[in-house]
Amino acid sequence: MVVSQMPDGGQVVVRSTPIFNDEDLVLVFTQVQDLTMMSKWKDELEQEIEKNNRMQEELQYLRDNQAATNLVGNSKEMISLRKLISVIAKSDASVLITGESGVGKEVVAKEIYNKSLRSDGPFISVNCAAIPENLLESELFGYEKGAFTGAFKQKIGLFEVADGGTIMLDEIGEFPIHLQPKLLRVLQEREIRRVGGTHNIPIDVRVISATNRDLLQQVNECKFRCDLYYRLNVVPILIPPLRQRREDVALLASSFLMQFNKKYKTSKFFLSQAVILLEQHDWLGNVRELENVVERLVIVSSGNAITPQQILTVFSGKLNMDTTTESASEFSLKEAVEQLEKKMISEALSNYKSTYKAAKILGMSQSTLVRKAKQLNIKSAKKAGLLE
Structure with a gap:
């Protein structure tokens, strides 16, 4: 083994192994390793590990200073949301949480419950869209023995189960119109009547409802009772989508990574360019989609470093994740962003067949979309005549 100096000042290790056929030398196998490049890769990897460690420390600090909150994020929206929750949690006012699917409405509801004076009582979550309409009344309010065919014994409803605590009515926009007066009575009178019952039962329950629908529009379309809407909407909370608070993506991704490293007994970490790429994504599925992607990366990616x-x-x-850290070091952030932009613009143009509609969905001007599509040489758009 010999260490040699290269003309450009770099150093290489040269190893030569002779190969014999009986006593005759047939060939010499020579291996050359670039020490300078290996040292560079080592330094880059150590820097990435250091950055990842700093992110983990920041996440732990954030958790320690937010009284073990599950609402991770440093954006102004999340800071305002945590402040609002700290104010309203101590009251018994009804709360209506709105936002796109996957933004974490149940997480917010549990945060309100955990910080409330009812935290020692039960927390019952009900998905109104998941229970068949003909069963919803008996599930929520219970029934008496003999109330209908098959009612062989008395059943306690979920409102009674939640007595002294909090009930979350998720997907409240799906609540049947014919049952809404009964829910309104619960909110007004704080009492329920079981199906087939003859007397009212007082209950002490805080109601938190959630939906990804526009309830006010449903009121205008006579699909939701106006009086019920205002009873539910005493304290409104709107959770913004993840694409409007991109500064939360890194901390959320790091939090999920810690969670799945523990679950799958791995030691994965994000390269800094990979984190920037996550921040560039629009996350139409919001926090739920981000969690799904991080778990998939932990399960199927090779090596400990998660690359762009x-x-x-x-x-x-695709699920072929056999991409090593070494090959990723040659993959520039610019190339990664360009590939992602090309994919998103191509899909938007393909789905909406209009540069105006595609630009609106992607959150950019029409002129910017056309310019980027030309720069990225998106052939499908040219063939469709969208860039002429």
Whole structure:
């Protein structure tokens, strides 16, 4: 083994192994390793590990100073939300949580419950869309023995189960119109009547409801009672989508990574370019989609370092994640962002067949979309005549 100096000042290790056929020398196998490049890779990897460690420390600090909150994020929206929850949690006012699917409405509801004076009582979560309409009344309010065919004994409803605590009515926009007067009575009179019952039962329950629908529009369309809407909407909370608070993505991704490293007994970490790529994504499925992607990366990615190429592979829907850290070091952030932009613009143009509609969905101007589509040489758009 010999260490040699290269003309450019770099150093290489040269190992030569002679190969004999009987006593005759047939060939010499020579291996050359670039020490300078290996040292560079080592330094880059150590820097990435250091950045990842700093992110973990920041996440732990954030958790320690937020009284073990599950609402991770440093954006102004999340800071305001945590302040609002600290104010309203101590009251018994009804809360209506709105926001796109996957933003964490149940997490917010549990946060309100955990910080409330009812935290020692039960927390019951009910998905109104998941229970068949003909069963919803008996599930929520219970029934008496003999109330209908098959009612062989008395059943306690979920409102009674939640007595002294909190009930969350998720997907409240799906609540049947014919049952809404009965729910309104619960909110007004604080009492329920079981199906087939003859007397009212007082209950002490805080109601938190959630929906991804526009309830006010449903009121205007006579699909939701106006009086019920205002009873539910005493304290409104709107959770913004993840794409409007991109500064939360890194901390959320790091939090999920810690969770899944523990679950799967791994030691994965994000390269800094990979984190930036996550922040560039629009996350139409919001926090739930981010959690799904991080878990998939932990399960199927090779090596401990999660690279931009692996993230792009997940975004493309492919599961072949055999991408090493060394090859990823040659994958620039600019190339990663360009690939992601090309994919998103191509899909938007394909789905909406209009540069105006695609630009609106992607949150950019029409002129910017056309310019980027030309720069990225998106052939499908040219063939469709969208860039002429």
